[in-house]
Every structure is written in structure tokens, then in C-alpha cells.
Amino acid sequence: MSTAHQSWAKRNRMTLTPLLFLLPGILFFAAYVIIPIFQSFNISLYEWDGLGEATYVGTRNYEELLTDRNFEISLWNNVKWLVLYLLAIPAGLFIALFLNQTVFGIRLYKSLFFFPFVISQVVVGLVFSWFYLPREGLLNAVLTTLGMDTINVLGDPTLATYGIIAAGLWPQTAYCMILYLTGLNAVDPEQVEAGRLDGAKGLKMLWYVILPQLRPATFIAFVVTIIGALRSFDLISIMTNGGPFGSTRVLSFYMFEKALSEYGFRMGYGSAIAVVLFFIMLFFIAYFLWSMYREERQSRH
Amino acid sequence: MLKKFASVAGALALSTALVTPAMAELSGKLRIISDMSNPAPRAIMEGLAADFDAMHPGLEVEVEIVDREAWKSQIRNALTANSPDVINWYAANRMGPYVNAGLFEDISDMYANGDLPGLDSVKGAMTLDGKQYGVPYTYYQWGIYYREDIFKELGLSEPATFDEEMANCAKILESGRKCYTIGSKFLWTAGGWFDYMNMRTNGFDFHMKLATGEASWTSDEVRETFANWRKLIDMGAFIDDHQTYSWQEALPFMVKGEAAAYLMGNFVVPHLREGGMTDDQIDFYQFPKIADVPMGEDAPTDTFHIASGAQNKEAARAFLQYVTSPDVQTKINGPEGLGQLPVNAGSSVADDEFITQGFDMLSNNATGGIAQFFDRDFPAEMASIGMEGLQEFMVFPDNLDDILNRLESARERIYK
Numbered sequence: 001m002s003t004a005h006q007s008w009a010k011r012n013r014m015t016l017t018p019l020l021f022l023l024p025g026i027l028f029f030a031a032y033v034i035i036p037i038f039q040s041f042n043i044s045l046y047e048w049d050g051l052g053e054a055t056y057v058g059t060r061n062y063e064e065l066l067t068d069r070n071f072e073i074s075l076w077n078n079v080k081w082l083v084l085y086l087l088a089i090p091a092g093l094f095i096a097l098f099l100n101q102t103v104f105g106i107r108l109y110k111s112l113f114f115f116p117f118v119i120s121q122v123v124v125g126l127v128f129s130w131f132y133l134p135r136e137g138l139l140n141a142v143l144t145t146l147g148m149d150t151i152n153v154l155g156d157p158t159l160a161t162y163g164i165i166a167a168g169l170w171p172q173t174a175y176c177m178i179l180y181l182t183g184l185n186a187v188d189p190e191q192v193e194a195g196r197l198d199g200a201k202g203l204k205m206l207w208y209v210i211l212p213q214l215r216p217a218t219f220i221a222f223v224v225t226i227i228g229a230l231r232s233f234d235l236i237s238i239m240t241n242g243g244p245f246g247s248t249r250v251l252s253f254y255m256f257e258k259a260l261s262e263y264g265f266r267m268g269y270g271s272a273i274a275v276v277l278f279f280i281m282l283f284f285i286a287y288f289l290w291s292m293y294r295e296e297r298q299s300r301h
Numbered sequence: 302m303l304k305k306f307a308s309v310a311g312a313l314a315l316s317t318a319l320v321t322p323a324m325a326e327l328s329g330k331l332r333i334i335s336d337m338s339n340p341a342p343r344a345i346m347e348g349l350a351a352d353f354d355a356m357h358p359g360l361e362v363e364v365e366i367v368d369r370e371a372w373k374s375q376i377r378n379a380l381t382a383n384s385p386d387v388i389n390w391y392a393a394n395r396m397g398p399y400v401n402a403g404l405f406e407d408i409s410d411m412y413a414n415g416d417l418p419g420l421d422s423v424k425g426a427m428t429l430d431g432k433q434y435g436v437p438y439t440y441y442q443w444g445i446y447y448r449e450d451i452f453k454e455l456g457l458s459e460p461a462t463f464d465e466e467m468a469n470c471a472k473i474l475e476s477g478r479k480c481y482t483i484g485s486k487f488l489w490t491a492g493g494w495f496d497y498m499n500m501r502t503n504g505f506d507f508h509m510k511l512a513t514g515e516a517s518w519t520s521d522e523v524r525e526t527f528a529n530w531r532k533l534i535d536m537g538a539f540i541d542d543h544q545t546y547s548w549q550e551a552l553p554f555m556v557k558g559e560a561a562a563y564l565m566g567n568f569v570v571p572h573l574r575e576g577g578m579t580d581d582q583i584d585f586y587q588f589p590k591i592a593d594v595p596m597g598e599d600a601p602t603d604t605f606h607i608a609s610g611a612q613n614k615e616a617a618r619a620f621l622q623y624v625t626s627p628d629v630q631t632k633i634n635g636p637e638g639l640g641q642l643p644v645n646a647g648s649s650v651a652d653d654e655f656i657t658q659g660f661d662m663l664s665n666n667a668t669g670g671i672a673q674f675f676d677r678d679f680p681a682e683m684a685s686i687g688m689e690g691l692q693e694f695m696v697f698p699d700n701l702d703d704i705l706n707r708l709e710s711a712r713e714r715i716y717k
Contacts, residue, residue: 051402263685
């Protein structure tokens with residue numbers, strides 16, 4: 001009996017061992033990620049303050065979302081973040097190309113450009129909110145010396161979101177830059193040489209020779225930028241706290257406000273927002289997974 | 302930590318023994334979670350616990366101090382999982398969710414059988430549906446804190462009516478200053494302005510009807526409130542770009558003399574003094590009369606409650622009695638302590654120009670009634686949507702119709 005058991009384990013050890021190693025990770029991932037996702041789906045169908053009895057309301061939370069102007073504003077702000085945050089990729093590429101040369105002290109310049117990514121988002125937010133201050137801020141000091149009117153970026157509902165995105169682009173550009181710098185190290189000099197012999201230079205060289213070789217870097221930059229745009233919570237919280245009058249909220253911030261902040265505790269409604277946000281993220285994640293899968297298959301064949 | 306206070310505690314134990322009714326010796330452990338996290342209140346809380354600990358040799362008092370802002374969301378977890386015996390919170394509607402969920406202990410019997418003498422005047426703020434759920438330990442007045450030296454320089458006196466207020470303001474503006482500083486980034490400061498404009502225009506009772514959802518946001522009364530408020534906004538009475546500042550960031554305008562006054566709670570005084578203002582430079586007056594209605598005042602009350610899941614309710618009740626006893630009240634609200642108003646009628650009020658003025662105002666000239674504050678009287682969700690609308694109104698007064706319609710539809714949804 002015991003030998004039979006042993007031999008079964010032995011026979012299957014190539015399957016069992018990885019499963020055993022994966023088990024703790026799978027358990028934690030299930031407990032902290034997978035199961036809560038389904039719990040959110042479930043809670044979004046209830047009216048619940050987190051304390052008392054939850055009452056089942058069907059899709060009413062979602063119906064309310066459709067008419068909620070703050071939700072609409074948050075959704076549009078998410079779109080603005082997603083689109084404008086992508087500017088970090090070309091900006092990062094530009095700086096990387098610019099820094100990819102051997103002159104005296106280039107390491108220092110590179111680390112200076114990388115610096116904003118190292119400091120915390122909260123500090124970035126604070127620095128930029130001081131930069132934007134209506135009276136003492138550097139931005140308005142510059143505008144005044146140029147003879148222009150001062151602006152209160154974070155106090156103006158039409159400008160505030162762009163102001164925060166600009167603050168977010170600063171560290172994100174540095175991140176993309178470092179990705180491209182490593183990518184540029186791997187560019188094959190022979191191909192560049194061959195391209196040059198065929199008369200390619202400038203933009204043509206960049207587009208047809210360099211960029212295709214940077215595809216892995218571009219892919220990663222794209223992924224981290226999209227994720228960064230969807231995680232914009234801390235900058236918003238520190239710079240405007242969602243204001244003025246809710247004009248800079250994004251979905252994650254609105255969800256937090258509705259479900260967990262001082263005046264919130266509408267767990268059902270917050271979960272409904274979370275579900276919407278989840279599907280937006282799922283769309284991108286699915287796309288990333290699919291393109292990674294496709295790439296792996298191509299490289300295998 | 303506890304030893305440091307032992308000598309003070311001995312003296313206090315003697316004095317409080319006279320007012321605390323005799324009871325069986327307390328034993329076990331008393332767990333308190335407090336949100337008194339600012340330096341001065343923190344010392345008070347730790348002192349209270351140490352003194353109470355020293356008074357009852359058989360009892361071990363354990364205090365955990367939580368950041369005041371963080372506590373506003375942590376209280377839920379604290380009360381539902383491994384609940385402590387005594388906690389801090391706020392009076393009036395803010396107790397609602399916890400009372401409804403059965404997480405606060407009903408202590409009506411303590412009020413009924415005379416265990417809490419001297420608290421009759423504040424009992425109302427602790428009452429929901431005819432029952433009492435905690436005790437207050439401090440409260441403070443709101444009003445207009447102003448630069449006395451600027452008023453003197455311009456020959457102004459404290460206004461009693463809104464017309465005088467506006468006449469004063471016109472002169473202040475003429476002198477190149479703003480009338481009021483305010484920082485509305487975190488919204489609630491705008492709630493203070495609305496409280497006063499509405500209580501003065503329509504009276505305390507209407508204000509409470511609005512808070513409880515009985516009155517409409519699109520009613521003529523509310524519109525009149527905003528029309529009065531708009532008179533000040535159109536004059537340019539408030540500092541520019543206030544939506545970018547927190548209430549602390551708005552303080553320098555007053556300290557530097559760029560704005561003459563600040564509608565604020567009494568907790569602003571230590572900040573002004575730290576900013577280098579002497580008591581000759583700052584003074585206080587009650588928000589002036591607008592319509593002929595009894596004056597209502599904002600006086601937010603901070604409280605202690607017993608969790609219904611408490612392990613040591615006997616000790617918790619004794620602690621509540623101890624905190625509200627006249628001597629302890631005098632001590633913790635004194636100038637060395639919180640610098641606010643004691644809740645017990647038998648306590649004496651600190652000899653401080655602002656505290657005595659506030660006490661006088663609330664005892665003699667708040668005949669309309671005492672409100673807690675916009676975000677404590679209105680249900681949480683209404684308060685948050687409301688204050689956002691108030692901030693928008695202060696920046697774009699022309700959006701008023703849109704704002705009021707939005708608040709009205711929120712009202713219809715929230716008070717079902």
C-alpha cells in the first residue's frame with residue numbers, strides 16, 4: 001500500500017512539485033484578489049452601509065450610476081488620464097534618445113532625469129501644488145514676468161485635471177525613459193549600420209530601424225503607463241482632494257469617497273463603481289495578455 | 302507614562318470622590334480608543350486615563366490614540382471587531398449610523414437616575430429617538446474672529462446687523478483688504494457660512510427642517526439665504542482662490558492683515574496666537590442678525606460613548622461619570638487643556654477672552670437653538686454633496702439654480 005502511494009507521488013512529481021510551490025501564491029491570490037472581485041459584484045447589488053443589514057436592490061445602484069453626473073465626470077476624467085498619460089511614452093523615448101550618447105557625466109544626467117520616478121507620488125503632488133499656487137507659485141511668477149494673467153490651475157474646474165495629469169507625467173516620463181534607455185542598449189549596431197548604408201537617416205531611421213527593435217520596451221512602457229493612469233488616486237487625493245466641486249475625481253477616487261471616506265459608507269454604490277472600473281481594467285489586461293500570448297507563440301515558431 | 306501623572310491623580314481623586322457616587326470597586330481592564338490625537342488633547346486624554354487608573358487600583362486603563370481624521374473611518378472596524386469599552390465620537394446625527402446598528406450603548410438610565418448631574422443643557426445633543434447614547438466632554442463656539450487693530454484703524458465697531466456687517470465690509474474693501482478669509486478646499490468651511498446665513502435668514506427651526514429633509518433646497522427660503530450670501534460674494538468680500546486652500550492655509554491672510562476676519566470655530570485662536578497675534582489684535586463677535594429670528598449658533602460637541610460590545614461596562618460608565626464631573630470638566634477645558642467650553646453646568650469657565658465671550662453668547666444669546674455643524678446635522682451623504690455645492694456657489698454664484706436642483710434631487714433620494 002505504502003509503496004503504491006509512494007510510487008504514485010513519484011510518478012506525478014513533475015506535476016505535483018510545481019503545484020505545491022504555486023499553492024501558497026494561489027491561495028493568497030484567491031483570498032485577496034479573486035474572491036474579493038466576486039464579493040464586489042455581489043455587494044454592488046445591495047444597499048449596505050457596512051454596518052447594518054444589507055438590502056437587495058438588484059441593479060438599482062447601476063441605474064443610479066447612469067444618472068449620476070459625478071460618475072460621468074469621473075469616467076471622462078479617467079479617459080483624459082488614459083489618453084494624456086500616454087504622452088509619457090513619446091516623451092520618454094525622446095529623452096532616452098537624447099541621453100543615449102557618451103559625453104562626460106552622462107550617468108549624472110541620466111540619474112537626474114530618473115530622479116522624479118524615485119520620489120514618492122505624494123511628494124510629487126505636493127511639489128506641483130506649490131508650483132501651481134495662485135499667488136506664491138512659481139508658475140504664476142513666470143506668467144507674470146512674461147506679462148500674462150495669472151491662473152489658478154488647481155482651483156479652476158476646467159484646468160485642474162490637466163494640472164494633475166501634468167504632475168503625473170513628470171515621474172511617468174522618467175519611467176518610460178529608463179525603459180527605453182535599456183532598450184536602446186540592445187539595439188543591434190549592425191542593423192543600424194545596414195540601414196545607414198541603404199540611406200536611412202533621421203526620422204526614417206528611427207521609425208523603420210530603431211523603433212521595431214524597441215518593441216519590447218514600448219510594450220512594457222505602454223503597460224506601466226496604462227496602469228499608472230488608472231492608479232492616479234494619490235496625486236488627486238493630495239493635490240485637490242477631488243475638487244474643486246468634484247471636477248478632478250476619477251473612478252477609483254469616487255469609489256473611495258462613496259464607500260470608505262468620512263461621508264461615504266455606501267458600500268453597494270461604491271462596489272458598483274468598482275465593478276465598472278474592473279471592466280475597464282479587464283479590457284486592457286485582456287489586451288496585454290492576448291498580445292503577450294501572441295508574441296510568445298510567434299517566437300516559438 | 303502612567304506614573305508621571307500619579308501625583309496629580311491623587312489630588313484629583315480626592316476632589317472627585319465628593320461628586321462621584323459611591324460604587325463597588327472597579328476591576329479588570331478598561332480599553333479606551335480616543336481620537337484626541339493633536340498634542341494638547343492627547344496629553345489631556347492620557348492624563349484622564351492615568352488619573353482614572355490611579356483612582357481605581359484594581360482597574361487597568363489602556364488608551365489607544367488614533368489619528369483624528371483616520372478615526373472617522375476606522376471607528377467602524379473598531380466597533381465591530383474586538384470592540385473597546387469607551388470611544389470618542391461626535392454628537393447629534395453623526396451618532397445615527399452607530400445607534401441604528403446597535404453599536405452604541407443606550408445610557409438613558411444614567412441621565413434618568415441622576416448619575417450625570419449638571420448635563421441637562423447638553424442632553425439634547427446626545428439624544429436620538431428619545432434615548433441618550435453618550436456624554437459630551439467639550440464643545441466650542443463658532444463666530445467671527447476679526448483683527449481688532451484693523452477695525453480700530455478703520456474706525457469700525459462690531460456689527461450687530463447684516464447691514465452694518467456689509468457697511469463694515471465695504472470700508473475694509475476700500476482699504477485694500479478682503480473682509481473674510483476662508484479656505485474651502487476641504488469644503489466644510491463653506492458649510493459654516495451656510496449654517497449661519499441660513500440660521501440668520503430663516504431661523505434655527507427652518508435650518509433643522511432642511512437638515513432633516515423636511516424642507517426643500519429649491520424653496521424660496523433657501524433661495525433667500527443664498528441671495529443674502531451672494532451680496533457678500535458680489536462685493537468681493539472673500540479672498541480669491543479660496544477653493545485651493547485648506548482652512549490652515551487661509552490663516553496667513555488674516556495674520557498678514559490681508560483679510561480682516563474669519564468665520565471659524567474657537568479652535569482657530571491658538572493658531573492665530575502661534576502666528577504672532579496678540580489678544581489686542583484679535584477679537585470675536587457673534588454672527589450678526591439678518592432677519593428678525595432668534596439667533597441660532599453652531600457649537601459642535603465632542604463626545605464619549607460606550608460600545609455595546611464593551612467587556613467592562615461598569616468601568617466604562619464610571620469613566621463617563623468621571624469625565625463629565627464638574628472638576629474634571631473645569632480642568633480639561635481650562636487654558637492649560639483644550640481651551641474650550643466645559644459641558645457641566647457646575648464647572649467654571651476658563652478666564653480667556655474668547656472662551657468667556659463664547660460662553661456668554663451661547664448661554665444668553667443663542668435663543669434660537671444650538672446646532673452641531675453642517676456636516677454633523679445633515680446626514681453624511683447629504684452633507685458631502687451639499688458642501689460641494691456650497692463651494693461651487695462661492696466660486697460660481699451664477700450656477701445656483703443648477704446646484705439647488707442637484708441638492709434637491711439628492712434630498713429626494715437620501716431621505717426616503
